[in-house]
Amino acid sequence: MRKLSPEREALLADKLPGLRVTLGENESLDPSTLCMPPAETVRLEIGFGAGEHLLHQALEHPECLHIGCEPYPAGVARLLADMGDADNIRIYDGDAFDLLSALKPASISRCYMMFPDPWPKKRHGKRRMTRMEIVEQLARILKQGAELRIATDSGVFAGWMLANMRRCKSFVWDAGCSRDWREPRESYPPTRYELKARRGERAVMYLNFRRLDDNGL
Ligand SMILES: C[S@@+](CC[C@H](N)C(=O)[O-])C[C@H]1O[C@@H](n2cnc3c(N)ncnc32)[C@H](O)[C@@H]1O
Numbered sequence: 001m002r003k004l005s006p007e008r009e010a011l012l013a014d015k016l017p018g019l020r021v022t023l024g025e026n027e028s029l030d031p032s033t034l035c036m037p038p039a040e041t042v043r044l045e046i047g048f049g050a051g052e053h054l055l056h057q058a059l060e061h062p063e064c065l066h067i068g069c070e071p072y073p074a075g076v077a078r079l080l081a082d083m084g085d086a087d088n089i090r091i092y093d094g095d096a097f098d099l100l101s102a103l104k105p106a107s108i109s110r111c112y113m114m115f116p117d118p119w120p121k122k123r124h125g126k127r128r129m130t131r132m133e134i135v136e137q138l139a140r141i142l143k144q145g146a147e148l149r150i151a152t153d154s155g156v157f158a159g160w161m162l163a164n165m166r167r168c169k170s171f172v173w174d175a176g177c178s179r180d181w182r183e184p185r186e187s188y189p190p191t192r193y194e195l196k197a198r199r200g201e202r203a204v205m206y207l208n209f210r211r212l213d214d215n216g217l
Contacts, residue, residue: 001074008077015080021067021092023102030104031067034090039065044141045112046096046129049192051079053114056188058089064109065089069096096129100137108141113150115193118157130160132167139170144213147174149185151206153197158205169216171209181205 004012023029032038041064048054048068058066069092070076076093083089092099116129125131138148148171152158165171175181184206190198197204 004074004077008074008081011077011080012073016076016091016093019080019089019091021090021099023092023098028104029102029107031065031090031107034067035065035088039088041065041109042067042107043110043112044069044108045114047113047116048079049075049114051075051082052191053112053188054089055079055083055086057112058083058086062088067092067099069094069099071095097134097137100134100141103137103141105140106143109143109146111138111142111146111148113148114191115151115153115197116157118152118154120154120156128160130157130164132164135161135164135168135171139168139211142211144211146211148209148211149206150209151184151194151204153194153200153202153204155205158207161207165209170212172212174208174210181207 021029021034031042032040043057043061043064044067045054045057046069048070049072051068051070054066054068065088067090068079070079071094073093076091079089079091113129117127119125119128128134142148150161152161162173165173182205185208194204
């Protein structure tokens with residue numbers, strides 16, 4: 001892992017503690033209480049990388065609280081450097097599964113995964129963001145009607161995700177025609193990984209799922 005500059009180390013030491021999401025031992029986390037007054041709408045981005053998409057969303061939607069999850073310190077430091085005084089971002093700098101498991105049921109209004117690592121090899125099975133235990137946690141923490149928006153350039157990842165979402169039965173894939181997965185639902189500046197995919201001429205898929213209600217609607 002590349003060493004951080006002293007400036008970035010200082011940012012992590014000074015700014016992160018005030019924005020960090022910490023998990024309790026036993027009690028579940030109500031994310032709306034991470035700001036004052038409590039947020040009516042909380043959105044989550046898993047694996048935000050350098051934070052471009054998270055910051056864009058936070059600036060576009062100041063009425064929402066945005067939680068970003070990213071274990072890579074250089075990415076967290078980059079977001080801290082770029083976010084200025086934005087006060088509607090909180091950061092969990094650990095593994096997404098731990099955060100998902102701690103969140104209160106039906107507490108998140110939208111979740112983004114922008115180019116999650118596909119972890120394609122068999123020995124990577126436990127790390128995959130498509131694994132069933134992640135999908136089940138997403139079903140538990142997303143509100144009925146909430147969207148899960150995933151962008152990927154990996155056909156393997158997309159296939160696993162679609163198969164597990166179908167098995168879970170709490171989600172429906174919101175795609176009526178190919179445009180729905182060939183184009184993002186709303187425009188945003190491309191993330192680093194997205195630019196890399198485009199430079200490599202890899203097709204990007206935008207998979208949007210909706211959390212169904214108890215009647216499967
Ligand atoms: C391919 S990169 C994409 C980064 C960014 N979203 C983008 O589009 O440029 C995948 C990101 O997921 C993060 N990641 C990997 N495993 C994770 C986990 N278990 N929990 C949360 N984030 C994770 C990585 O650190 C990395 O930043």
